[in-house]
Amino acid sequence: MSYYCTQCKREIDIDYENSGVRCSYCGHRILVKRRPTTRKKIEAR
Template sequence: MYKCLKCKKIVSEFIEGRVMCPYCGYRILIKTRPEIVKRVQAR
């Protein structure tokens, strides 16, 4: 799952293998992080 920086919509598939937002055509996308917070106990 990726998010467009310009229109802020979530993009899951790319058009013809090109990294581009299908809604606005912007080419800069960021990978979304899961909302689950992982807690690790320190030793």
């Protein structure tokens, strides 16, 4: 799963089993999940 750090803005792949939730570059703990750039259009009934 791809995340990015809110402090250093680098993209990170997290290994939950070994490292937990931390930026491997700066050690910051607030990470945000990357969202896809495409949009889904769903019609209402």
